Amino acid sequence: MINKIKLLVAFLLLAAGIAGFYLLADKATVLRILAVLAGLGASVAVLWTTPIGQQSLVFIGEAVAEARKVVWPTRKETTQTTMVVFVLVVIMAAFLAVVDIGFAFMVQWLMGRGA
Template sequence: MIDKIKLAFSLLLLALGIAGFYLFEDKAMVVRILAVLAGIVASVAVAWTSPQGKQALSFFNESVAEAKRVVWPTRQETIQTTLAVAVLVMIMAAFLALVDIGFAYMVQWIMGRGA
Protein backbone atom coordinates (compact mmCIF):
# COMPACT_ATOMS: atom_id res chain seq x y z
CA MET A 1 0.00 0.00 0.00
CA ILE A 2 2.85 2.36 0.81
CA ASP A 3 4.22 1.94 -2.72
CA LYS A 4 0.91 3.04 -4.22
CA ILE A 5 0.92 6.08 -1.95
CA LYS A 6 4.46 6.91 -3.10
CA LEU A 7 3.40 6.70 -6.75
CA ALA A 8 0.31 8.83 -6.09
CA PHE A 9 2.48 11.38 -4.27
CA SER A 10 4.89 11.32 -7.19
CA LEU A 11 2.06 12.11 -9.61
CA LEU A 12 0.88 14.88 -7.28
CA LEU A 13 4.36 16.44 -7.27
CA LEU A 14 4.45 16.28 -11.06
CA ALA A 15 1.02 17.91 -11.27
CA LEU A 16 2.12 20.62 -8.81
CA GLY A 17 5.19 21.34 -10.94
CA ILE A 18 3.04 21.75 -14.02
CA ALA A 19 0.51 23.82 -12.10
CA GLY A 20 3.37 26.03 -10.91
CA PHE A 21 4.05 26.95 -14.53
CA TYR A 22 0.57 28.45 -14.79
CA LEU A 23 0.43 29.86 -11.25
CA PHE A 24 3.61 31.85 -11.82
CA GLU A 25 2.41 33.40 -15.07
CA ASP A 26 3.30 36.89 -13.81
CA LYS A 27 6.88 35.77 -13.06
CA ALA A 28 9.81 35.43 -15.43
CA MET A 29 9.82 32.45 -17.79
CA VAL A 30 12.91 31.08 -16.05
CA VAL A 31 11.00 30.82 -12.76
CA ARG A 32 8.10 29.09 -14.50
CA ILE A 33 10.39 26.54 -16.16
CA LEU A 34 12.24 25.94 -12.90
CA ALA A 35 8.90 25.19 -11.21
CA VAL A 36 8.18 22.50 -13.80
CA LEU A 37 11.69 21.06 -13.54
CA ALA A 38 11.49 21.01 -9.74
CA GLY A 39 8.20 19.13 -9.96
CA ILE A 40 9.69 16.61 -12.37
CA VAL A 41 12.82 16.07 -10.26
CA ALA A 42 10.82 15.68 -7.04
CA SER A 43 8.39 13.34 -8.76
CA VAL A 44 11.17 11.14 -10.14
CA ALA A 45 12.98 11.11 -6.78
CA VAL A 46 9.88 9.87 -4.96
CA ALA A 47 8.95 7.39 -7.71
CA TRP A 48 12.39 5.76 -7.64
CA THR A 49 11.93 4.81 -3.99
CA SER A 50 9.15 2.41 -5.02
CA PRO A 51 9.69 -1.05 -6.58
CA GLN A 52 8.13 0.16 -9.85
CA GLY A 53 10.56 3.06 -9.93
CA LYS A 54 13.50 0.74 -9.31
CA GLN A 55 12.25 -1.47 -12.15
CA ALA A 56 12.04 1.57 -14.42
CA LEU A 57 15.60 2.60 -13.51
CA SER A 58 16.83 -0.94 -14.17
CA PHE A 59 15.01 -0.98 -17.52
CA PHE A 60 16.56 2.39 -18.44
CA ASN A 61 20.06 1.14 -17.60
CA GLU A 62 19.52 -2.06 -19.62
CA SER A 63 18.21 -0.01 -22.55
CA VAL A 64 21.31 2.18 -22.54
CA ALA A 65 23.54 -0.90 -22.44
CA GLU A 66 21.60 -2.47 -25.33
CA ALA A 67 21.81 0.74 -27.39
CA LYS A 68 25.60 0.66 -27.00
CA ARG A 69 25.66 -2.82 -28.56
CA VAL A 70 23.77 -1.75 -31.68
CA VAL A 71 25.79 -1.86 -34.89
CA TRP A 72 24.85 1.24 -36.85
CA PRO A 73 25.04 1.25 -40.66
CA THR A 74 27.90 3.01 -42.39
CA ARG A 75 27.34 6.21 -44.33
CA GLN A 76 27.54 4.32 -47.63
CA GLU A 77 24.96 1.73 -46.49
CA THR A 78 22.64 4.49 -45.35
CA ILE A 79 22.88 6.34 -48.67
CA GLN A 80 22.36 3.14 -50.68
CA THR A 81 19.33 2.15 -48.64
CA THR A 82 17.86 5.64 -48.88
CA LEU A 83 18.30 5.68 -52.66
CA ALA A 84 16.71 2.23 -52.98
CA VAL A 85 13.70 3.38 -50.96
CA ALA A 86 13.40 6.60 -52.99
CA VAL A 87 13.50 4.70 -56.30
CA LEU A 88 10.92 2.20 -55.06
CA VAL A 89 8.65 5.05 -53.94
CA MET A 90 8.89 6.69 -57.37
CA ILE A 91 8.12 3.40 -59.15
CA MET A 92 5.12 2.76 -56.90
CA ALA A 93 3.89 6.34 -57.37
CA ALA A 94 4.03 5.96 -61.15
CA PHE A 95 2.27 2.59 -60.99
CA LEU A 96 -0.49 3.90 -58.72
CA ALA A 97 -0.92 6.98 -60.94
CA LEU A 98 -1.40 4.72 -63.99
CA VAL A 99 -3.88 2.54 -62.10
CA ASP A 100 -5.78 5.64 -60.95
CA ILE A 101 -5.94 7.04 -64.48
CA GLY A 102 -7.09 3.65 -65.77
CA PHE A 103 -9.87 3.44 -63.18
CA ALA A 104 -10.93 7.01 -63.93
CA TYR A 105 -11.29 6.17 -67.65
CA MET A 106 -13.16 2.95 -66.83
CA VAL A 107 -15.63 4.78 -64.60
CA GLN A 108 -16.19 7.43 -67.25
CA TRP A 109 -16.72 4.71 -69.89
CA ILE A 110 -19.14 2.77 -67.64
CA MET A 111 -21.12 5.95 -66.92
CA GLY A 112 -21.30 6.66 -70.65
CA ARG A 113 -19.44 9.97 -70.55
CA GLY A 114 -16.68 8.87 -72.90
CA ALA A 115 -13.01 8.94 -72.23
Protein backbone atom coordinates in the same frame (compact mmCIF):
# COMPACT_ATOMS: atom_id res chain seq x y z
CA MET B 1 -0.94 0.53 0.22
CA ILE B 2 1.96 2.86 1.04
CA ASN B 3 3.46 2.22 -2.39
CA LYS B 4 0.23 3.29 -4.10
CA ILE B 5 0.22 6.47 -2.05
CA LYS B 6 3.84 7.12 -3.06
CA LEU B 7 2.92 6.62 -6.72
CA LEU B 8 0.05 9.08 -6.33
CA VAL B 9 2.37 11.61 -4.66
CA ALA B 10 4.92 11.18 -7.48
CA PHE B 11 2.21 11.80 -10.06
CA LEU B 12 0.96 14.86 -8.17
CA LEU B 13 4.50 16.27 -7.93
CA LEU B 14 4.93 15.88 -11.67
CA ALA B 15 1.55 17.50 -12.27
CA ALA B 16 2.52 20.35 -9.94
CA GLY B 17 5.72 20.94 -11.92
CA ILE B 18 3.78 21.09 -15.17
CA ALA B 19 1.13 23.32 -13.59
CA GLY B 20 3.91 25.58 -12.34
CA PHE B 21 5.06 26.03 -15.94
CA TYR B 22 1.68 27.47 -16.88
CA LEU B 23 1.09 29.37 -13.65
CA LEU B 24 4.41 31.19 -14.07
CA ALA B 25 3.49 32.38 -17.57
CA ASP B 26 4.50 35.96 -16.74
CA LYS B 27 7.91 34.93 -15.38
CA ALA B 28 11.16 34.19 -17.22
CA THR B 29 11.26 31.03 -19.33
CA VAL B 30 14.20 29.71 -17.32
CA LEU B 31 12.14 29.87 -14.12
CA ARG B 32 9.24 28.08 -15.83
CA ILE B 33 11.53 25.31 -17.05
CA LEU B 34 13.09 25.01 -13.59
CA ALA B 35 9.61 24.52 -12.14
CA VAL B 36 9.01 21.59 -14.48
CA LEU B 37 12.44 20.11 -13.74
CA ALA B 38 11.88 20.50 -9.99
CA GLY B 39 8.54 18.70 -10.24
CA LEU B 40 10.11 15.98 -12.38
CA GLY B 41 13.05 15.58 -10.00
CA ALA B 42 10.84 15.39 -6.93
CA SER B 43 8.59 12.92 -8.71
CA VAL B 44 11.51 10.66 -9.65
CA ALA B 45 12.87 10.89 -6.09
CA VAL B 46 9.56 9.69 -4.64
CA LEU B 47 9.12 7.11 -7.40
CA TRP B 48 12.58 5.70 -6.65
CA THR B 49 11.39 4.58 -3.21
CA THR B 50 8.73 2.24 -4.65
CA PRO B 51 9.30 -1.25 -6.07
CA ILE B 52 7.70 -0.23 -9.38
CA GLY B 53 10.01 2.78 -9.56
CA GLN B 54 13.07 0.67 -8.88
CA GLN B 55 12.01 -1.83 -11.55
CA SER B 56 11.51 1.04 -13.97
CA LEU B 57 14.95 2.44 -13.28
CA VAL B 58 16.51 -1.01 -13.79
CA PHE B 59 14.61 -1.30 -17.08
CA ILE B 60 15.84 2.12 -18.22
CA GLY B 61 19.41 1.14 -17.35
CA GLU B 62 19.09 -2.07 -19.34
CA ALA B 63 17.57 -0.19 -22.29
CA VAL B 64 20.50 2.25 -22.30
CA ALA B 65 22.95 -0.67 -22.20
CA GLU B 66 21.21 -2.30 -25.18
CA ALA B 67 21.16 1.00 -27.09
CA ARG B 68 24.93 1.22 -26.70
CA LYS B 69 25.26 -2.17 -28.41
CA VAL B 70 23.54 -0.93 -31.59
CA VAL B 71 25.78 -0.79 -34.63
CA TRP B 72 24.86 2.40 -36.43
CA PRO B 73 25.15 2.57 -40.23
CA THR B 74 27.89 4.58 -41.89
CA ARG B 75 27.17 7.81 -43.71
CA LYS B 76 27.50 6.01 -47.05
CA GLU B 77 25.04 3.28 -46.03
CA THR B 78 22.56 5.86 -44.79
CA THR B 79 22.79 7.84 -48.04
CA GLN B 80 22.36 4.72 -50.17
CA THR B 81 19.37 3.52 -48.17
CA THR B 82 17.75 6.95 -48.36
CA MET B 83 18.20 7.06 -52.12
CA VAL B 84 16.66 3.58 -52.50
CA VAL B 85 13.66 4.68 -50.45
CA PHE B 86 13.20 7.83 -52.57
CA VAL B 87 13.42 5.84 -55.82
CA LEU B 88 10.88 3.29 -54.57
CA VAL B 89 8.53 6.07 -53.47
CA VAL B 90 8.69 7.65 -56.93
CA ILE B 91 8.09 4.28 -58.61
CA MET B 92 5.11 3.53 -56.35
CA ALA B 93 3.68 7.01 -56.89
CA ALA B 94 3.90 6.57 -60.67
CA PHE B 95 2.33 3.10 -60.47
CA LEU B 96 -0.55 4.29 -58.30
CA ALA B 97 -1.11 7.29 -60.58
CA VAL B 98 -1.39 4.96 -63.61
CA VAL B 99 -3.78 2.65 -61.72
CA ASP B 100 -5.88 5.62 -60.58
CA ILE B 101 -6.12 7.04 -64.10
CA GLY B 102 -7.01 3.58 -65.42
CA PHE B 103 -9.79 3.16 -62.89
CA ALA B 104 -11.10 6.65 -63.66
CA PHE B 105 -11.33 5.83 -67.38
CA MET B 106 -12.97 2.47 -66.62
CA VAL B 107 -15.61 4.10 -64.40
CA GLN B 108 -16.32 6.74 -67.07
CA TRP B 109 -16.61 4.02 -69.74
CA LEU B 110 -18.90 1.86 -67.58
CA MET B 111 -21.16 4.85 -66.88
CA GLY B 112 -21.26 5.75 -70.56
CA ARG B 113 -19.78 9.22 -70.16
CA GLY B 114 -17.13 9.03 -72.81
CA ALA B 115 -13.52 7.95 -72.84
